[in-house]
Every structure is written in structure tokens, then in C-alpha cells.
Amino acid sequence: MRATRGSRGGRGLLKRITSVEEMRGEAATLRKAGQVVGLVPTMGYLHEGHLSLIRLARELSDSVVVSVFVNPTQFGPSEDYERYPRDLARDADLAEEAGCDVLFVPGASEMYPDGHATVVHVKGLTDKLCGAFRPGHFDGVCTVVAKLLNIVRPDLAVFGQKDGQQAAVIRRMAADLDMDVSIEIGETVREADGLAMSSRNSYLSPAERADALAISGALTEAKVRYEAGETDPAAVLDGVRSAIEERPSATVQYAAAVDRFTLEDVGVLGPGTMIAVAVRVGGTRLIDNIVL
């Protein structure tokens, strides 16, 4: 097994694995030793949001595997695959400090060798919200997550509520394909001023960063209105849209009030309703949501 040591204050025990076969072998050894294995799939450029998921996996498992793979199949042709931020050395140190034991860093040809022809498609849930604006995105996500789950065969896998639609889609996929894994969802982590953490925040100029704050502000205000007795989705969503679009660089792609599990539009706001938005801030597309 190839093992590399962290350089910036990690525990120095992190195993870094690049091949599917080695990853399978390592996971099999852990399972044989009776370890509960947790997997945190990521695309790297780790921030506090990811680290909170790794810490959650650490609490729930004996051994934590974190995958770092910028998955080409979930990016559209005009999206940011090439410029998506990457910093593997830093990721390794941060992941290790947060409690990761094994970092799985496959290359694109390891995950998608010549002849790869299978796509995992979850019907319905993937047509709306982000799926309506990013055709094929969730096929890429489901395919890579299914592959990672098959390679590692973890007892549990942790995803973030920040990607609320992704969480619902992956839960559905795991249930429909009888995957023997528990899907755990960690809370959204925000900057001190409320902006949801995202690797894509690094694209924002200072002015755009200031405008992006309207997103979490509008969602918080929606929750305040709901808690004060407003249950009409249209009224609350109008407020969300206009609060965000007051900012010069922000354009709302969608604002929706849906059930957090089925993603069906709700007629009345209630517990479990997810108010979800996608917003273009300058050239950067940001998503966020709040669950009532």
C-alpha cells in the first residue's frame, strides 16, 4: 500500500491511494478487521464545510475514507471543470487533521477507463431545480457516487445539505439500487457573515462576494417570515427573489419551495420544506437552501 505523510501538522498517518484496486483492497482489510467504514466523497479544495462532513464521518465510523476527485462527467461543456480549484497537498493535510485515514485520489482514466459506458440516472428528481439548468449533471454525480460506493463499500457515506437536491437524489439512488449503505447528511457550514461555504466562492470578486451575501440573507428572512406565520410559498419566494436581485451582480436562476426528500413543490410551507435557490453572481453560479 502506498502511504504518504502529511506535511503541515496532520497526524502523519494518512494513506493516499490512487488506484481502484488498492482502494478496494484497503477497504476490504478494514471491513475484515471489523471496522465501521465511513466515506466522504468530495471534489477537493476542501473548506470548513467538507471538514465538518469528515468530522461527522469520524464520529460515526472507525475508519474514514475521503475521496478527492473532480468528476468530469458532472460538468457541462461550458462549465468550470478545467478551472475548478485544486490543491491536493493542502487537501491531504486538512483531511487528515479532520480525521481522515485514507485519501482516495483516483485519476480520471482510473475512474472512467476506455470503454466505460454506464450511466446511473435517477428519474424525476433530477429534472428540476439544478437539473433543469445543468442537463446531465446528476447523471454524472450518481454514476461517480455509485462507483465510489461500490469501490469502498462503506457502512455510511456523508454528503452536505448545502447540495440539497444532490442529497435527495443520492438517497433515492441508494434506496432504489438496494445499496447497503447509510446516507448521512451534514448541516451547511456558513462563513461568519452567513455565506454558505463553497469551493466556488473563490471565484467571486470582492464586490460579488458582497452581493452574494444577499442569498443567505434572503433565505434567513424567508425563515423568519415562515416562523411569523407566512405559509404561502409564492409570497415568500417573491421576497427571496427580489431581495437577491436588488444586488447588481446577482440573477436568480430559480427559487423554489419543495419537500426536502421528494423535491415536489409544496402548496403550503411547513416543517421539512426546503427553500432552495440557484443564483448567478457575476460569472459564478452559487446554490444555497434552508430547511424549515
Ligand code: PAF
Ligand atoms: O458534492 C460534490 O462535491 C460532488 O457532487 C460529489 C458528491 C463528490 C460527486 O462528485
